[in-house]
Amino acid sequence: MTSPALHHLSVADLSRRLRTRELSALELTQHLLARIGRHAELGAFLATDEAVSLTQAAAADARLARGEAHALTGIPLAHKDVFVTRDFPTTAGSKMLAGYRSPFDASVVTRLAEAGMVCLGKLNCDEFAMGSATETSAFATAHNPWDPTRIPGGSSGGSAIAVAAGLAPCATGTDTGGSIRQPSSFCNLTGIKPTYGRASRHGMIAYGSSLDQAGPMARSAEDCALLLTAMCGPDPDRDSTSLDVPAEDFTRMLAGSIEGLRIGVPKEFFGDGLSADVRAAVEAALAELQKLGARLIPITLPRTELSIPVFYIIAPAEASSNLARFDGVRYGHRAAEYSDLLDMFKQSRAEGFGDEVKRRIMTGTYVLSHGYYDAYYLQAQKIRRMIADDFQHAFTQCDVIAGPVAPAVARRIGETANDPLADYLADIFTLPASLSGLPALSAPAGFGEGGMPVGLQLIGNYLQENRLLNVAHRLQQATDFHLRVPGEFQ
Ligand code: GLN
Numbered sequence: 001m002t003s004p005a006l007h008h009l010s011v012a013d014l015s016r017r018l019r020t021r022e023l024s025a026l027e028l029t030q031h032l033l034a035r036i037g038r039h040a041e042l043g044a045f046l047a048t049d050e051a052v053s054l055t056q057a058a059a060a061d062a063r064l065a066r067g068e069a070h071a072l073t074g075i076p077l078a079h080k081d082v083f084v085t086r087d088f089p090t091t092a093g094s095k096m097l098a099g100y101r102s103p104f105d106a107s108v109v110t111r112l113a114e115a116g117m118v119c120l121g122k123l124n125c126d127e128f129a130m131g132s133a134t135e136t137s138a139f140a141t142a143h144n145p146w147d148p149t150r151i152p153g154g155s156s157g158g159s160a161i162a163v164a165a166g167l168a169p170c171a172t173g174t175d176t177g178g179s180i181r182q183p184s185s186f187c188n189l190t191g192i193k194p195t196y197g198r199a200s201r202h203g204m205i206a207y208g209s210s211l212d213q214a215g216p217m218a219r220s221a222e223d224c225a226l227l228l229t230a231m232c233g234p235d236p237d238r239d240s241t242s243l244d245v246p247a248e249d250f251t252r253m254l255a256g257s258i259e260g261l262r263i264g265v266p267k268e269f270f271g272d273g274l275s276a277d278v279r280a281a282v283e284a285a286l287a288e289l290q291k292l293g294a295r296l297i298p299i300t301l302p303r304t305e306l307s308i309p310v311f312y313i314i315a316p317a318e319a320s321s322n323l324a325r326f327d328g329v330r331y332g333h334r335a336a337e338y339s340d341l342l343d344m345f346k347q348s349r350a351e352g353f354g355d356e357v358k359r360r361i362m363t364g365t366y367v368l369s370h371g372y373y374d375a376y377y378l379q380a381q382k383i384r385r386m387i388a389d390d391f392q393h394a395f396t397q398c399d400v401i402a403g404p405v406a407p408a409v410a411r412r413i414g415e416t417a418n419d420p421l422a423d424y425l426a427d428i429f430t431l432p433a434s435l436s437g438l439p440a441l442s443a444p445a446g447f448g449e450g451g452m453p454v455g456l457q458l459i460g461n462y463l464q465e466n467r468l469l470n471v472a473h474r475l476q477q478a479t480d481f482h483l484r485v486p487g488e489f490q
Contacts, residue, residue, distance in 0.1 A: 106203025185455025
């Protein structure tokens with residue numbers, strides 16, 4: 001294999017080159033900004049600012065020259081547009097926030113900036129992270145670099161496009177019900193959602209607060225480990241749900257042997273709904289892990305199917321409350337014409353929010369209303385606990401759980417336009433880990449129909465990110481799927 005172009009080098013590779021001064025952060029940033037400009041048609045970015053990025057790159061070069069560099073100093077990245085940033089506008093993919101500029105940075109943004117990373121801009125996503133295709137973005141149609149007629153996945157679709165097309169070596173994403181794992185799977189990337197509470201939610205525009213987690217999307221498990229190490233850690237003053245566990249070095253266990261590791265394979269993840277091409281790729285990846293010494297253990301996660309109704313009650317319920325703040329008074333869109341205060345709220349929200357967001361607010365308000373609260377919301381909370389208990393039972397039999405990320409490869413743009421439920425159903429394999437707050441990762445497992453990428457999902461017990469990254473890294477040492485890049489974007 002010929003060595004990859006500058007824009008397809010891994011974070012780990014770039015880090016070495018930056019520290020030996022073989023490459024400067026400024027050169028690298030200029031190269032990527034030029035590519036971002038040339039590939040605007042992909043719909044990856046919602047905002048860039050050359051002057052800001054180049055200033056950050058020059059500061060990183062100065063730090064590298066002083067020999068005070070962190071492993072990530074000078075590495076460019078871009079943020080999903082649900083992280084608020086001072087230096088770039090933040091929209092969450094919604095007209096409601098068009099032109100909004102935050103007076104502060106999200107904690108995750110601050111941490112990565114403190115490591116010396118260079119921000120290339122803000123990335124397209126589904127409106128308020130609600131969606132599985134980046135089709136609910138109010139601003140730009142997002143195209144999968146592996147086949148531009150198809151979706152990149154969502155809601156962190158812009159993040160996936162940017163890395164897959166070589167516009168950025170890595171990106172942040174957020175995952176409420178699969179939004180890091182599913183686009184990673186659809187675009188041949190590695191992406192990890194850590195244990196709920198590992199990464200601060202401060203400054204991450206809230207969707208479902210009991211589910212939302214930030215995480216990295218990159219080319220390899222090694223790159224994700226480097227990024228996750230910098231992203232995570234307690235933030236007690238700003239996020240009360242941030243876990244009180246010390247920051248950890250997630251690169252520590254990457255190379256460890258997986259001899260004797262027990263990999264649980266849930267039968268519910270391999271039922272009739274799984275397409276044959278995805279099944280074949282996932283099974284081949286599992287066979288590869290067996291060759292590396294892992295043991296496959298059949299397990300059951302009996303309430304897998306229930307995770308769909310449970311998620312689509314709880315997430316909208318929380319969203320309806322979180323989105324109440326967009327009232328046209330404090331920030332965001334305000335209607336130009338209205339008769340009184342109530343009418344101002346109504347008109348501003350009617351104009352600012354898109355259809356999917358309105359659908360979620362209506363569902364959420366309904367399930368929380370008097371008389372329905374017990375019938376829907378409370379029941380959903382009970383089943384949520386049972387889903388989490390099923391995982392704890394499974395983890396008495398195995399060390400990690402493996403299966404597909406999504407039932408099929410990325411579909412065509414517009415295919416489910418008249419059927420929002422179709423996309424909800426396709427979240428079936430990512431929702432259980434989200435509802436349980438467990439860490440979960442997607443790693444390239446091969447290719448399926450139309451030459452489209454397929455991801456392998458690995459789910460671990462609480463705080464076991466190290467183990468997931470270890471398994472994915474070993475797989476990536478034995479296979480080269482993660483090194484393939486889409487033809488047009490070499
Ligand atoms: N697809 C799910 C939804 O639309 C999850 C999205 C996410 O993880 N942000 O709500």
